[in-house]
Amino acid sequence: MDDLETRELRYFVTVAEEQHVGRAAVRLGMSQPPLSRAIRQLELRIGAALFERTPRGVELTPAGTVLLAEARPALAAMAAAGRRARRAGTPSRRLVLAVKAGADHELLQALLDVQGADPQALPLDVQFGEVHEQAAFLRDGSADVALMHRTYDDLTGFDTEDLRTEQQVAILPRSHRLAARASLSVADLRDLPDLPAARWPRVDGTYADGPGPEVHSQAQLAQLVALGRTVIVIPRSSRTLQWPEHVAVPVLDAPLATTVVAWPATSTSPDVARVVRNAVRAAALVAGAEARTA
The missing domain is CATH 3.40.190 (D-Maltodextrin-Binding Protein; domain 2)
Incomplete structure (x- = not known):
């Protein structure tokens, strides 16, 4: 079987989400016949039916269920790679740090100070989000690195370094x-x-x-x-x-909350690695300042 194309996967995921070829075609901005042909061609290449046709639309087969579970993260990874590549190709390169609005203010300030004082480090842009959005920012390529919390956040697919643990x-x-x-x-x-x-x-x-x-x-x-x-x-x-x-x-018996710096496990960027090292240094500076004022 030839390698699957991004376009094919996008068509397939849209039909699976709409559960109707006609509605999927409208969403994709195309007519229904070429979309139906693309789905049939995809099924022929895979060698298995992906949808069962019903009077109300379509339903996923077992093969389609497996492909949908694999296709969504594959498409997300492709989009994320494109976003990160575009940032890396800009004349004034910068990294994006995702953080939860209102959390870890002292640590964030220390990290920005340490990163800014590092002559070999790229500037950081801060992207604020709500609860659980940091993982989405990393996965879709909107951010390169994030401050997250073990206990609250889904860290699946990320490498992490612990920065601080607190009550x-x-x-x-x-x-x-x-x-x-x-x-x-x-x-x-x-x-x-x-x-x-x-x-x-x-x-x-x-x-x-x-x-x-x-x-x-x-x-x-x-x-x-x-x-x-x-x-x-x-x-x-x-x-x-x-x-x-x-x-x-x-709350004495509540689980301790650990702040981590997280980044995609697939990343090999030395610039991201430098942010991680600077985050560890920043955490040590914050801990030292807290110890002196305790």
């Missing part, structure tokens, strides 16, 4: 009955009827059932806490999510 704190409304406590346990926060846990969107954009508010940004979440609608547990250093209306209380 987590519960962020409560200042008026809440638990806000005066010196410390809390996970059990103290479980199923609070007046502070149900917030619900983040899933990959498909839908929300799990539950009494907690639906959120899509950390700023929204912080305001909901201030209004007494929910509680959050975050790494102690995430100070920008702690408003005057909030109280941070240590």
Whole structure:
């Protein structure tokens, strides 16, 4: 079998997502007959049917299910390679660092300072995102390296270097009955009827059932806490999510949160490797400063 083409995979994935050749053709901006021919040709090259035709459209066969699972990351990797290549080919080369808005401020500032003082390092552009978006930025090539958190983030497919490990704190409304406590346990926060846990969107954009508010940004979440609608547990250093209306209380038995610098496991870039080394140096500087003020 000849190597599959990117165009063929894109056609196949679109039909699989739409479950209808006509709708897929509209989405692709082409007519239906050439799309149907391309799918049949792909099936002939693979030697297996990818779709079962139904009165309502098409459904994936077992072979189609396998190909869809492989095709999506393959297309994403191709797109990511193109984006990174374009950045590498620009006259003023720069790297993109993805970070979670509001998290690791001291570490981020230290990394930018260390990177900026390194004469052999490329400049860093910072791309801020919401919870879990850093992994997507790395996978689609929008970013070259990221600050992420083991415990919260999906690190599959990335190489990582641990930078700091810290306790987590519960962020409560200042008026809440638990806000005066010196410390809390996970059990103290479980199923609070007046502070149900917030619900983040899933990959498909839908929300799990539950009494907690639906959120899509950390700023929204912080305001909901201030209004007494929910509680959050975050790494102690995430100070920008702690408003005057909030109280941070240590959660003694919560899993420790580890900040890591992450990059695609396939990367062989010496420039990315230099960012990683500088991130480790920055973390050591922050730890030293914290120890002196403790």
